[in-house]
Amino acid sequence: MTDVVATVVATRSSAPRPIGSKLVVREDGRIEGSVSGGCVESDVVMAAQEVRETGVPRLVTYGITDDMALGVGLPCGGEIDVWVEPLRETGDDVVLTVVAGEGVGERIDDAELELAARRRGRSHVIELDGRTVFADVFGPPPRLFVYGAIDTAEALCAGAKLLGWRTIVADARPRFATPERLPSADEILVEWPEEALAHVRPDASTAVVVLTHDDKFDLPIVEGTLATDAFYLGWIGSRRNQERRRGLLREAGISDEELERISGPTGLDVGADSPAETAVSILGEILAVRSGRSGGRLRERGGRIHAQPVAADRK
8 A cells, every 4th residue: 555646747728726736645545635626636536546556657637627617716627637656755856757658657867857847946847759757846946036135126025925935135235234124035144245155055946136236246246146057147237237247257257158148137128117116027037037938928929828837848
């Protein structure tokens, strides 16, 4: 006897629960979690019992009818794929499992794919050499690291906390970096750029935004961030100042390829003016980069509205 876990690995049209949602069926019959908000759970439990008996994982597809969808507050039906397998304990923050194609049920050890999954920060599906691989992403939430304790930093932290992100603000000026000025920051550091970077250690799930408008702060924090795996690096400032500072970074040995990682001026073109509007613009670009989107208007884009759960094929 063993516990069995069912995980949503794909959704089409409207779906009650997002990719990565889980339902665990314990060996004593207890049920924890949900894959559809109650629509198909009873059938999933039956599939879990079969997997428990055979030890063979299954990919099950369910069509959520209009009546079902309306019952959980959705305007239209949809379809979900649910991967049902024996529950295996893991300490990894990314687990890659083949859910369709050759080698169903196998775990894949691929550092490149794991890094890409961490950067995306959410569970998703990868089409790989004719196989469908589910990247199950665990671990802590994404982080927003802001250097420069100005009013826009507080607005950024307030918005990022609504997304469930962890927020960190650093500044070398103690009068600026205070809890009173930054009530939404989870962590405040009174440190120079090199010290702050050593403390935060940006990784593939970290977005960095530089707000100081001062070369003695800006240049070290940007150059230091370029040496990390941070998935986003934003830098405020006019276009003329951006070019001037890029020139200084080139003189310091930073390549044009590395400079392409910098989003400067940072943010989407939404006509932002106030700190709150600027924060919306910057957070919008961060989310777009994280999802591999351009950040344009949805009405001018074809395809799915929500973040595409299928990553580009890697041949």
